[in-house]
Amino acid sequence: EVQLVESGGGLVQPGGSLRLSCAASGFTFSFYWMSWVRQAPGKGLQWVANIKQDGSEKYYVDSVKGRFTISRDNAKNSLYLQMNSLRAEDTAVYYCARDRGGQDTAMVWGYDYWGQGTLVTVSS
Amino acid sequence: DIQMTQSPSSLSASVGDRVTITCQASQDIANYLNWYQQKPGKAPKLLISDASNLETGVPSRFSGSGSGTDFTFTISGLQPEDVATYYCQQYINVITFGQGTRLEIK
Numbered sequence: 200e201v202q203l204v205e206s207g208g209g210l211v212q213p214g215g216s217l218r219l220s221c222a223a224s225g226f227t228f229s230f231y232w233m234s235w236v237r238q239a240p241g242k243g244l245q246w247v248a249n250i251k252q253d254g255s256e257k258y259y260v261d262s263v264k265g266r267f268t269i270s271r272d273n274a275k276n277s278l279y280l281q282m283n284s285l286r287a288e289d290t291a292v293y294y295c296a297r298d299r300g301g302q303d304t305a306m307v308w309g310y311d312y313w314g315q316g317t318l319v320t321v322s323s
Numbered sequence: 324d325i326q327m328t329q330s331p332s333s334l335s336a337s338v339g340d341r342v343t344i345t346c347q348a349s350q351d352i353a354n355y356l357n358w359y360q361q362k363p364g365k366a367p368k369l370l371i372s373d374a375s376n377l378e379t380g381v382p383s384r385f386s387g388s389g390s391g392t393d394f395t396f397t398i399s400g401l402q403p404e405d406v407a408t409y410y411c412q413q414y415i416n417v418i419t420f421g422q423g424t425r426l427e428i429k
Contacts, residue, residue: 234418243410243420243421243422243423244359244361244367244412244420244423245408246417246419246420249418260417260418277402289345291424294366294367299369299372306414307414307418308372308414309357309369309372309412309414309418310357310359310367310369311369311378313366313368314366315366316366
């Protein structure tokens, strides 16, 4: 059974940092593009970042470029999101999501499995 | 980035009704479109991929169609458990989602 379990969310002051983690199980983690998608309270879904199977390519939404860093450790079946210089508008539930494209895909095709999400609140 | 415009933003329908949601892309995305269902407090669930491909285990009352810039998502015979927010999402380049359609039962 595919499982994605996020952790690391919480309350942080503006300008602060947080590191989110996503523990994957039930599939060959190194075969898949992985992404972070967020949802502000009462709002819609927004793609945040994605990372290629081997970590060689990383992409970000413009609003987080230079502040967030996506990474992965295939040996630990884990995905990470380092978030620095946090702003109030970064407040959201952050989901870890697996791309449905599978092994050797060169692009992201959308998400067939999602974690339960972890809430990040940026407030003083 | 490609903008995805869903309509309506919300709707109310009766059990058994046929429900249709549309999604329009700001440029041609061929069939690079997915539809998701999100129930309150839960993560989204992929229902339809590549504009019209029903995911395994998804009831056949759900369907999708379209290509290019105009897409349609249909529920044929609304059930109480279909209360949710539905999102379209394009993946021809930087992933973007529609703003969502909240579906309620009358």
